[in-house]
Amino acid sequence: MNYDYNSAVELLALCEKHNASISTIALKREAVEQNVPEATLLQRMRDYYSEMRESVRRGLQIETTSPSGLSGGDARRLHAYSQSENPLFGARFARTIAYGFAVLEHNAQFGRIIATPTAGSAGIVPACLLSLEDDEGLSLEAAARALFTAAGVGIIIGKNASFSGARGGCQAEVGSASCMAAAAIVEAKGGTPQQAADAGAFALMNTLGLVCDPIGGFVEVPCVSRNGMFALHSFEAAVMSLADVRCVVPLDDVVIAMRDIGRRMPRALKETSEAGLAKTPTGLRYQSGKIVPDTRRP
């Protein structure tokens, strides 16, 4: 049986044909592609989720700054605030942001992380799933399934656009992660495959144009705070979709738009640190990260 697909339309058709969720189709597709039993793949995803949890746990403990001095300790601050007496929007709001920060802070200190889909966007999916685990009782099994939902949607982006910040800017990284997380949240909350795809479309659509201009070439500013903020953003997209708000532009078209914008985006704003935040007076102070150019060249 072939479960491969190239677009959201094809994925949704497979879901309909087999009366299955996105995670089921993604799991079956992977089992065929890799020629590995589904149970083995589910176990592997459970292991990845455990690694994600561990990266959050470690990140929340960080008290020191990263080698660049640009990050470190903020996940802890946010977590402490979430446990304070009357945190704005409730404890979960700050805690979810803290989780997103935690993974990226851990990453900036060369800790082990799971790229979902990239390292620079690795905080969003774990933050969303851990938030669901904390407050909605998401089981380990369901978290592994949710990761297949995320991966199932990610395949559409990977096949039709790119995850690379150097190719498509931050929209390709954080946009993709938020899209994948939004779809995963919807399925975990019992939404339909169409609702999951719409949540993904909303999330990605709202990140279009996001550039990659990291200070000093380090994956820290604006990446750390952006991962915290875009975890919540994924929930917003999921809420809209669960409320049956349909995205006017379907996911496939939003992916095309992301690729188009990525191609037109100037090179200086695609992970080269040659413009934007990297070239502000603050950014220039951290510019030493650049590889020394070849002096032998005329």
Place this chain on the structure above:
Amino acid sequence: MIGPSSSHTAGAARIGLAARHLLGQAVVHAQINLHGSFAATGKGHATDRALIAGLLGMGADDDRLKDSLEWAKDSSLSYEFCEVDLGEEAHPNSVSLQVKAADGSRLTLVAQSIGGGMIKISEIDGFETSIRGELDTLVLWNQDAPGYLAKITTLYECANLNIATIRLSRTSRGDAALTTIESDGALPPEALTLMSRLPDTRRLRSLPPHWPAISKS
């Protein structure tokens, strides 16, 4: 993986490891030319440390990656980094590598880190190719001769192995060529022995999927 960037760190480590696998022995010197975003943000993203880690045989999730430049000293691996411009068409995360072994063997490689830690090798020893490293991959340095591919593919058939992609590129007719074959499974050692004995085979390397780390021997 070990941070900070999947393209600039994990992908770079995998490219370094691919070069180490293809050379088939320890690297003693590496000339590393970085293009585009690799050159522009490579230091902050630890591209240098990741490439060196890979050349030392480390995987993308090796805890030693962040100290790989120290490990290089211990392993007597010397290296030089340069910035190059591989042209407008080149992927922004491209690297061109020249590596050398103690016995004088050399290998050149051009590769791209295409996002999320995935990579593509586009050139080996000046021959165009396209390897992703997600399947079992056979690389043959061979003499361009009639029937060579037929012999090779027959051995795949004998091993009951499905070929996913196959590509032969050559400099000119009857001259040196490079053949790369990706398959759904590994060739048995007997088949590799037979292939290496073919008079037109100069050298071959069989790589498992996802280039496993090489422990220091």
